[in-house]
Amino acid sequence: MKILVTNDDGIYARGLRALAEALQQVGEVVVVAPDREQSATSSAITMHHPVRFREMEALGPEIRAYAVEGTPADSVILALRLLLKDEEVALVFSGINEGLNLGDDVLLSGTVGAAMQGYMQGLPAVAFSVGVAEEIHFEAAARMSALLACQLALKSFPSGVLLNVNLPNLPLEQIEGIEVTKLARRSYFDMVRKGYDGKREYYWIRRGTAQWESEEGTDVHAINNRRVSITPLHSDLTVLSPDSSFLPNLADTLFQAIRSR
Ligand code: MN
Numbered sequence: 159m160k161i162l163v164t165n166d167d168g169i170y171a172r173g174l175r176a177l178a179e180a181l182q183q184v185g186e187v188v189v190v191a192p193d194r195e196q197s198a199t200s201s202a203i204t205m206h207h208p209v210r211f212r213e214m215e216a217l218g219p220e221i222r223a224y225a226v227e228g229t230p231a232d233s234v235i236l237a238l239r240l241l242l243k244d245e246e247v248a249l250v251f252s253g254i255n256e257g258l259n260l261g262d263d264v265l266l267s268g269t270v271g272a273a274m275q276g277y278m279q280g281l282p283a284v285a286f287s288v289g290v291a292e293e294i295h296f297e298a299a300a301r302m303s304a305l306l307a308c309q310l311a312l313k314s315f316p317s318g319v320l321l322n323v324n325l326p327n328l329p330l331e332q333i334e335g336i337e338v339t340k341l342a343r344r345s346y347f348d349m350v351r352k353g354y355d356g357k358r359e360y361y362w363i364r365r366g367t368a369q370w371e372s373e374e375g376t377d378v379h380a381i382n383n384r385r386v387s388i389t390p391l392h393s394d395l396t397v398l399s400p401d402s403s404f405l406p407n408l409a410d411t412l413f414q415a416i417r418s419r
Contacts, residue, residue, distance in 0.1 A: 159185035159248045159311050162237050162276065165255065166230040166268025168195045169216045169223065173254030173296055177286060178221050180300035181251060184307050188247075189217055190237035193225035197257075201271040203235065204228045211236060230272035238279050248311055250276025253286030254299045258324050260377045261342035261370065264391065270322055274393060277320040282310045284320075289327035289381065298330040299323070302386065322389040326381050336386040342376035345369045 161181050165174045169191040178187050190211070209228040217223045224241060226233040230252065238247060252272040259267040269285045276283030284306060286299050302323070310319065326333065347366035352359060372378045380387035 159307075160242070160245055161185045161187050161307060162234065162242065162247050162250045162281075163187050163189045164191045164230055164233045164237070164250070164252050164272045166192065166196045166199060166252070166272060167256055168192050169214060169225045171195075171256065172294070173256055173286075173288070173299075175217055176296035176300045177251060177254045177303055178217050178223075180304045181307055182221065184304045185248070185311075187221055188237070188242060188245075189221055189223040190226060190233045190241060191223075192230055192233055193227050196229050196268050197255075198266045199229045199231075199268040199271060200266050201231045201274050202229045203231050209236065211241075230268040231275045234272050234275035234279075238276070238281075247281060249307055250279075250281050250283040251286065251303060251307070252276075252284070253323075254296050254303075255285070255287035256294060257287060257290040258381060259285065259287040259322060260324055260381065260387070261344040263344065264322055264341060264389075270391070273320060273322070274391075277318065277391075278393065280317065282315065282319040284310070285322045286325070287323070288325045291327045295327055295329050298328070298333055298386070299325045301330065318392060320391045320393075322377075322387075322391050324377055324381055324387045324389075326384050326386070328384060332384065333386060334384040336388060337380040339377040339380050339387045339389050340375060341389055341391075342373065342378035343371040344378075 163178045181187050211224045211226045214223045214225050252269050255269040264270045273283040273285040288299050349364045351362040370378045377387040377389050
């Protein structure tokens with residue numbers, strides 16, 4: 159079984175190594191990852207300049223690895239369409255990200271963006287993230303990734319598996335369970351910080367503190383209760399909720415107004 163491993167923290171990230179080494183126990187791992195940190199690039203692909211890559215020994219001589227001068231999504235596309243084009247890739251794993259990717263943040267996450275590319279190409283794909291702290295525990299995520307890879311390879315799951323897995327930053331024995339969740343809602347107060355470089359003003363966009371709606375059943379709630387969260391995702395962002403019942407009326411009104419011109 160061949161497993162493509164990628165991330166958004168870059169090819170030298172500790173979490174990538176932990177993931178690749180764990181998955182190597184259950185299959186042949188090929189790493190194709192950005193050559194530097196590309197967090198919060200979501201599913202972005204590079205279209206305004208060419209993309210280059212080089213083969214590396216960043217993860218030791220046993221693991222084939224390529225560093226891509228591009229985004230996580232570029233890496234997955236390059237891997238599946240060029241580097242591993244003639245090889246049968248069974249699974250795509252992304253991570254282990256240093257920092258949780260919960261709730262609405264999945265739309266920004268490069269870790270999830272990379273997994274999403276795998277899913278778009280029809281492969282089961284999993285994003286792994288762990289809570290950030292001074293000392294990060296990758297062991298639980300690494301062990302879980304190998305077990306999950308076996309499950310995904312052995313069982314016939316419905317097509318279109320995209321799993322967003324988040325783990326509290328705890329040693330394995332302190333984790334209290336695994337829960338299948340939905341995304342929590344989160345609101346941010348984004349901030350813009352101004353500076354001056356001696357010639358011109360510049361700005362940093364900074365995320366403020368998140369306000370979470372941590373209902374039971376959500377990924378945030380699971381993490382807060384020392385449990386692993388597995389959220390199944392798909393790329394269809396459409397909602398048909400009672401909230402959207404005004405839309406047919408709005409559509410009619412717009413069409414009437416356009417025609418009355
Ligand atoms: Mn990251």
